[in-house]
Amino acid sequence: MAASTSNSVLNVGVIGxxxxxxxxxxxFITTTPTLxxxxxxxxxxxxxxxxxPRDHPNVKHFTSLDQxxxxxxxxxxxxxxxxxxxxxxxxxxxxxxxHVLVEKPFVPNAAEADALINLxxxxxxxxxxxxxxxxxxxxxxxxxxxxDDKTLGRIVEFETHFDRFRLDKPSSWKGxxxxxxxxxxxxxLGTHLIDQVYVLFGMPRSVFGTLVSQRDGLLSGPKHPDLxxxxxxxxxxxxxxxxxxxxxxxxxxxxxxxxxxxxxxxxSYRKDGLDPQEPQLKSxxxxxxxxxxxxxxxxxxxxxxxxxSGAMREQDCPNVDPxxxxxxxxxxxxxxxxxxxxxxxxxxxxxxxxxxxxxxxKESARNxxxxxxx
Numbered sequence: 001m002a003a004s005t006s007n008s009v010l011n012v013g014v015i016g017x018x019x020x021x022x023x024x025x026x027x028f029i030t031t032t033p034t035l036x037x038x039x040x041x042x043x044x045x046x047x048x049x050x051x052x053p054r055d056h057p058n059v060k061h062f063t064s065l066d067q068x069x070x071x072x073x074x075x076x077x078x079x080x081x082x083x084x085x086x087x088x089x090x091x092x093x094x095x096x097x098x099h100v101l102v103e104k105p106f107v108p109n110a111a112e113a114d115a116l117i118n119l120x121x122x123x124x125x126x127x128x129x130x131x132x133x134x135x136x137x138x139x140x141x142x143x144x145x146x147x148d149d150k151t152l153g154r155i156v157e158f159e160t161h162f163d164r165f166r167l168d169k170p171s172s173w174k175g176x177x178x179x180x181x182x183x184x185x186x187x188x189l190g191t192h193l194i195d196q197v198y199v200l201f202g203m204p205r206s207v208f209g210t211l212v213s214q215r216d217g218l219l220s221g222p223k224h225p226d227l228x229x230x231x232x233x234x235x236x237x238x239x240x241x242x243x244x245x246x247x248x249x250x251x252x253x254x255x256x257x258x259x260x261x262x263x264x265x266x267x268s269y270r271k272d273g274l275d276p277q278e279p280q281l282k283s284x285x286x287x288x289x290x291x292x293x294x295x296x297x298x299x300x301x302x303x304x305x306x307x308x309s310g311a312m313r314e315q316d317c318p319n320v321d322p323x324x325x326x327x328x329x330x331x332x333x334x335x336x337x338x339x340x341x342x343x344x345x346x347x348x349x350x351x352x353x354x355x356x357x358x359x360x361x362k363e364s365a366r367n368x369x370x371x372x373x374x
Contacts, residue, residue, distance in 0.1 A: 010075040010099075010336050011038035013060075013068060015089055017045070017052040020080035020103050023281045024132060026056075028326055029078070031287055034333030038075075041068040065089070069096040076336060079103060082173045083182025087112045090127070094119045099126045099336055105191045106351040108182035110359060113352035120348065128332050128344045129351035133192040134199060135327045136275035137293055137319040141301065142260055144320055145269060146200060151303070152264030159245040159261040160197065162189040162274070163252035167215060169230075178228060179362070185230050185248045186211060186358060193246050195346075195354050197236060201244065203353060204236035208370045209361030214251040220365040234361045237370075260301070269317065271301035277325055293322030 012035050014021050021040075029037050039060035040052040053061045062068040069077070069092060077093040078101045079086055087107045093100045094116065106129045107113050120127040133139060145151045169175040177183025211220035211229035220227045231251070236244040256272040277293050285292055301317040328345050335343035360371040 008337055009034055009036050010333070011036050011073050012076045012078060013039040013041065013071070013074045013098075014078045014080060015041045015065070015068070016080035017042040017048065017050055018080065021078075022050060022055075023278075024103075024130070024325065025078055025080055027281065027287050028329040031326065032329045032333045034337050035076070035329065038073065039068060039071060041065060065092065069093060069098065074098060076101065082177060083108055083187060084177065086182070087116065090116050091119060094123050094125055094127070097123060097125065101128045101130060101332060102348075103130045104132075104195075104351070105182045105187040105358075106348065106355065108180060108187070110352050110355040113348060113355055117348045117352065126335060126339070126341060126344055127348045128335070129346045129348055130328065131192070131195045131346045131351065132325045132328055133196060133275070134346065135323050135325050136277070137295070137322040138259060138271050138273075138275055138301070139196050140323065141271075141317065141319045142196075142262065142269070143200065145303075145317075146262070146264075151267060151305075152262060152269060153266030154240070155201075155242055155262060155264045157243055157245070157261075157263040158197065158200070159247070159258075160193045161247045161249075161258045161260070162193055163247065163249040163254065163257045165253050166250045169215060184211075184228050185250070186232050186361065189248050190232050190234075190246065190358060190361075191354060193248070194234075194236075194357050195351075197244050197246065198350065198354050198357070201236075201238060201242065203373055204244070204357065205239050206237045206370050206372045207234060207357060207360045207364055208237075209234040209364040211362070211365040214249060221368050222366075225366055229365075232361070234364075236357070267303060267305045269301055269303055271299075271317075273299045277322075287324065287326055293324040295319060 012029050017040055029035050037059050041062045042052040043063055045051045045053050077098045079089045080103050083105050086102050090100050090102055210233045211227055212231040213229055214231045218224050218227055232248040234246040258272055260271040262269045276295055280292055302314055303317040304312055304314050306312055331345035364371045
């Protein structure tokens with residue numbers, strides 16, 4: 001149980017003012033009734049392409065972390081900086097008595113995750129990880145099919161993709177941050193896919209992973225132990241016979257990129273295309289827009305059913321109504337007001353488990369063998 005929080009509206013301070021802050025966090029903080037955008041820490045606003053003081057003149061602005069955290073009116077810190085900074089910033093925020101939400105990937109390794117979990121308990125503060133793609137409408141549709149309705153029977157194969165055609169290396173920190181610092185496709189995109197698998201199926205029995213640089217034509221293994229992958233193929237094995245395939249690619253020349261392919265004992269489900277919320281937010285669409293989070297019918301999934309006679313039939317499978325990324329902030333705000341650790345929408349312990357899977361994939365790719373999970 002966290003220490004008491006008496007306010008019904010909590011003051012939120014954001015560390016960083018890049019794409020993550022401006023697109024994925026501030027639009028939702030400012031539309032969540034239990035939260036108030038209180039302050040922003042941007043080191044050099046005068047030299048940055050985006051200036052927090054210019055964009056948000058009515059909130060407090062800081063260039064020093066110590067001064068930012070020393071503000072007694074600040075209740076909650078949101079960390080939107082690159083992954084190698086997450087541990088230090090979260091640690092300092094917790095020590096200053098603030099609740100913390102951390103952008104994914106949580107931290108570069110499970111040991112640091114455990115340290116922050118222990119510190120949050122010691123300080124009586126809540127900590128949440130921003131795994132926003134739990135609220136992708138296609139994933140919510142899959143969750144309804146598999147968990148709520150059990151439409152497909154027992155699942156035997158689950159394939160999840162994040163494929164693109166992007167042969168140019170990113171010019172941002174995502175193109176230079178090393179895998180041991182929480183960089184690379186495995187942490188950036190793999191965190192999303194593996195987190196969704198974890199939500200559906202829990203921890204696997206074992207994993208086998210291959211990390212690739214498709215841009216450079218290199219494969220992970222003893223010859224390239226320090227490979228920085230832009231692409232991933234991983235298999236997660238479960239005791240009931242389920243095999244999960246996690247695939248990320250940058251050299252996928254498709255007009256309709258695959259997203260899910262799921263096979264069960266009663267049917268199958270296929271879905272193309274990524275959830276639209278990210279491009280919609282980048283285009284300037286407001287979270288209150290009636291179209292936000294909705295795909296056109298041309299992107300509906302396809303269900304195949306097997307009836308009692310063994311005959312098969314296909315039908316369209318539209319996504320469920322979107323809850324959107326507003327939901328994670330709504331739930332996070334409610335957890336903070338109630339001071340209930342069990343209400344945190346993405347507990348740090350779950351993000352720690354996802355990091356353990358990622359670390360096993362790294363070990364497997366490095367040694368070219370299947371790795372048993374502890």
